[in-house]
Amino acid sequence: xxxxDSNNQAEIYDQGxxxxxxxxxxxxxxxxxxxxxxxxxxxxxxxxRRLLWVAYIPLVVYCVLVVISARxxxxxxxxxxxxxxxxxxxxxxxxxxxxxxGRGAVGEDLRTGALTVxxxxxxxxxxxxxxxxxxVSVGVAGVTLLPGFVLGLFRYLAEPDSNMMQFLGWLAxxxxxxxLVCALFGLIILAVSSLTRRSRMAGIVWFTMFFVLxxxxxGISEATGMSQFVLMSFFEINVKxxxxxxxxxxxxxxxxxxxxxxxxxxxxxxxxxxxRLRRWVRM
Amino acid sequence: xxxxVTMNDLTWSAQGLAKWYGQVIALNxxxxxxxxxxxxxxxxxxxxxxSLIRLLTGQLRPSKGRVSVMGQAPFGxxxxxxRMGYCPEHDRFYEQLTAYQxxxxxxxxYGVEAAGAARLADEALSRLDLTKQRDQVIxxxxxxxxxxxKVAQALAHQPDWLVLDxxxxxxxxxxxxxxxxxxxxxxxxxxxxxxxxxxLHELEAVTSDILLLHQGRLLAKxxxxxxxxxxxxxxxxxxxxxxxxxxxGRELLKYEDVARVEIENDSxxxxxxxxxxxxxxxxxxxxxxxxxIKSMLSLDDNLESVFRYLVK
Amino acid sequence: xxxxxxxxxPSVLPGLLESGWLMAKLFLKVAVGKKHLGWLLMVLLAxxxxxxxxxxxxxxxxxxxxxxxxxxxYLQFLCLGVSLFxxxxxxxxxIEDKTIVYLFSRPIRRxxxxxxxxxxxxxxxxxxxxxxxxLSYLVATVPEGFAYCTSKLYFLVKALGVIWxxxxxxxxxxxxxxxLFRKPMLLAMLFAVGWEGFVSNLSGRFPMLTIMxxxxxxxxxxxxxxxxxxxxxxxxxxxxxxxxxxxxxxxxLVFFFGCVYLGARKEIxx
Numbered sequence: 001x002x003x004x005d006s007n008n009q010a011e012i013y014d015q016g017x018x019x020x021x022x023x024x025x026x027x028x029x030x031x032x033x034x035x036x037x038x039x040x041x042x043x044x045x046x047x048x049r050r051l052l053w054v055a056y057i058p059l060v061v062y063c064v065l066v067v068i069s070a071r072x073x074x075x076x077x078x079x080x081x082x083x084x085x086x087x088x089x090x091x092x093x094x095x096x097x098x099x100x101x102g103r104g105a106v107g108e109d110l111r112t113g114a115l116t117v118x119x120x121x122x123x124x125x126x127x128x129x130x131x132x133x134x135x136v137s138v139g140v141a142g143v144t145l146l147p148g149f150v151l152g153l154f155r156y157l158a159e160p161d162s163n164m165m166q167f168l169g170w171l172a173x174x175x176x177x178x179x180l181v182c183a184l185f186g187l188i189i190l191a192v193s194s195l196t197r198r199s200r201m202a203g204i205v206w207f208t209m210f211f212v213l214x215x216x217x218x219g220i221s222e223a224t225g226m227s228q229f230v231l232m233s234f235f236e237i238n239v240k241x242x243x244x245x246x247x248x249x250x251x252x253x254x255x256x257x258x259x260x261x262x263x264x265x266x267x268x269x270x271x272x273x274x275x276r277l278r279r280w281v282r283m
Numbered sequence: 284x285x286x287x288v289t290m291n292d293l294t295w296s297a298q299g300l301a302k303w304y305g306q307v308i309a310l311n312x313x314x315x316x317x318x319x320x321x322x323x324x325x326x327x328x329x330x331x332x333x334s335l336i337r338l339l340t341g342q343l344r345p346s347k348g349r350v351s352v353m354g355q356a357p358f359g360x361x362x363x364x365x366r367m368g369y370c371p372e373h374d375r376f377y378e379q380l381t382a383y384q385x386x387x388x389x390x391x392x393y394g395v396e397a398a399g400a401a402r403l404a405d406e407a408l409s410r411l412d413l414t415k416q417r418d419q420v421i422x423x424x425x426x427x428x429x430x431x432x433k434v435a436q437a438l439a440h441q442p443d444w445l446v447l448d449x450x451x452x453x454x455x456x457x458x459x460x461x462x463x464x465x466x467x468x469x470x471x472x473x474x475x476x477x478x479x480x481x482x483l484h485e486l487e488a489v490t491s492d493i494l495l496l497h498q499g500r501l502l503a504k505x506x507x508x509x510x511x512x513x514x515x516x517x518x519x520x521x522x523x524x525x526x527x528x529x530x531x532g533r534e535l536l537k538y539e540d541v542a543r544v545e546i547e548n549d550s551x552x553x554x555x556x557x558x559x560x561x562x563x564x565x566x567x568x569x570x571x572x573x574x575x576i577k578s579m580l581s582l583d584d585n586l587e588s589v590f591r592y593l594v595k
Numbered sequence: 596x597x598x599x600x601x602x603x604x605p606s607v608l609p610g611l612l613e614s615g616w617l618m619a620k621l622f623l624k625v626a627v628g629k630k631h632l633g634w635l636l637m638v639l640l641a642x643x644x645x646x647x648x649x650x651x652x653x654x655x656x657x658x659x660x661x662x663x664x665x666x667x668x669y670l671q672f673l674c675l676g677v678s679l680f681x682x683x684x685x686x687x688x689x690i691e692d693k694t695i696v697y698l699f700s701r702p703i704r705r706x707x708x709x710x711x712x713x714x715x716x717x718x719x720x721x722x723x724x725x726x727x728x729x730l731s732y733l734v735a736t737v738p739e740g741f742a743y744c745t746s747k748l749y750f751l752v753k754a755l756g757v758i759w760x761x762x763x764x765x766x767x768x769x770x771x772x773x774x775l776f777r778k779p780m781l782l783a784m785l786f787a788v789g790w791e792g793f794v795s796n797l798s799g800r801f802p803m804l805t806i807m808x809x810x811x812x813x814x815x816x817x818x819x820x821x822x823x824x825x826x827x828x829x830x831x832x833x834x835x836x837x838x839x840x841x842x843x844x845x846x847x848l849v850f851f852f853g854c855v856y857l858g859a860r861k862e863i864x865x
Contacts, residue, residue, distance in 0.1 A: 003513045010505025012513050012593070015497075018312065021299075023347075070799070157800040304864070342699055343862050359859070361608050361702035369700040373865070375693040377625050384624065391617055392701040394609040436697065 030123055034131025048100040055093045055143040062086050063154045070159045083246035088239050090144045095210050097139040102189030104199030105132045111197035115280055125281045132190055137182035144181055148174035173245040181238050187269030194276040231261035294318050299348035302334050309334035311499040319492035320470040324479035326496035332479045336448050340369045368437035372448035378422040382432055386439055393440045407439035426453040447478040451485050463488050487586045502593050507586050517592045518542045519558040520582040524550045526575035614703040618711025639727050642668035646734040657736035658747050664731050665754045675787045677720045678765035683783050685712040686773030693865040709858035713770040720762045725755055757813050760843050764806055767850035774857050802831055809839035
């Protein structure tokens, strides 16, 4: 209680507890502290930091190739196949990036009981999921979107034959592809992480899925001659999509199949998370 | 302009004012309204005094809440700034300019025409006893002169509000006494003054109205003596000298409001929760003649005690 | 002492132009008073000495010599250096010296404080540089006769025009850096040397990302096509005059008003 002088000539103010009466941050930003927590956790790992450096080495190499190809056309470097090769390499790095950020994203919370802490706050299930997914997406975008943009800009600046429309086309394709990778990889790793409380196990499952499904998808597709089997692998789907958009190889029908494949994988990932965390689902 | 401004116009006020710099909260939910002619802003280091001053002079914007002078927010408020003078705490100038050039240039920036600015600059130099240093380059001036020059630039254009951050810093006792007299004259002329100082007795010499800040919060506001009366847990201490201190002490202890009496030689210190009643009682005892009370002094009815009791 | 007499209260607040003019006066008083101005003037006039040396010992066409000095010494080096130094320090020094408090507590628009300083730096820089450019021109062309000298005057006018544009755009840019960053000098130097100095001489389309490319294009010059860097990529032709002028003017407006806007809105703690 404030003390007031009887003549109102002085007042001593209570220094005790006062309830917070400030404005709260918008609910739409509540996912961000969750995402930042995951990113800070990943940043502590020195191998994650090393991966970030390594992720830009292919970019440098490809930039050098672009310069050589532009200046010395007699050296036939076949720049037509540049984008898919570049994208495959970056996707490979994105698999590792996803591992570092996402393997313990949900599993650790299950193990430590952090979910109870999260949902005792005014945080909805979707905000929680968005936060976790955003963390993975930031990492994946860092090794796909950003290097892709830089390479596109470099090609435009270094190659005299390229034009503005081509450049914008590259940028749009890279942005779209990166979005797909973020969505797909993010949901799948979160689903895998939700299946086990041990992040190491989740990581093993993630890499197993990557290697086994990629090999199986490619092998079966070649054996049967049916390219639809590529949908078995979340990695190969993205590679094929990149070939379609950046190289123009394929057509509408393969594009529809690939789009369907993406949707199926995303739905599967989301469903697994929903089932595993149904107790806390409070949209 | 002074004749048309009413008392209610000259108000510094804040409602729910808060200011933070990143994670550091400099001011936290500060609310006040002041109309006293001179107000002292007091507080330990890091209390938020400079932040409050910067908010009142329009240097910064509040993170939350409102701060106003004459009911208007000061940040970027040119009409308000035209009537305000600000003396910052730091000792920085345009070192290559002379004292006169510095004052004249900064007075021109109030929209005063060249001839008027020249005259006001000379007047301000005269008021702050800097006439001899008029054409001296600033970096050759002593610390006390620089301090006076800072105050001079704040009041050269005859502002209605004056905000002074540590105005006595670096001044010798004579300079401080002159400054105190000058500030009182300004206040008598209708100027509203807010000044901060760490030197408690100097602040007390200028004003008895204070704002006491501590850790970014407003701790107390009002007249020093009134604040002191409100501090219950620290009984007032009154020092007396008498011929028979022990008898006097025994007599005073009969009353409930007297908490303690300390006796040393012919003096005693009485601690009482009702200082006014105690003073009356002591007066009566003195008149009764039995105790031959020679002197009486309040030991903590002052700013230092208020500061010590509230802050520490 | 009667201090309430003779009140000279302003009937109006200082206007835009008056405030800007006072800011310029303040800058000039402070800048001219600085001790290192003498050294700066010596550096700015050094190219004149270089022109004399080359005129005497190398000979050749006066126009070619003037173009070399103009581009290599004035445009690519001194103009950039002067704009960087004064553009950054006009804003940053005021903040770091804490004298900006005096200006902020005056009834002048905050944006005018920054805008006025930038304009005064542009004028000051141009004034100093144009003297050097003019002297270099005279040294380069007069030995071939007054008729030759007067016949090539259009190039001097063009050169001064480019110097003016360079002062405008670089000073605005570095002034903006002074408002945005706490330690702008290092960034500005990296930009001036690393970006403008290096990238502007690359081939391919890279020079299009620099301001210097457009300034040199106004003189009909493209990126330097000599040296090992030029081997790596096809050379870029100079941009058209209209395009170059548009880019420079748009850049100046963006940087200048960016500085004014941010200066007006940003809280500056001293």
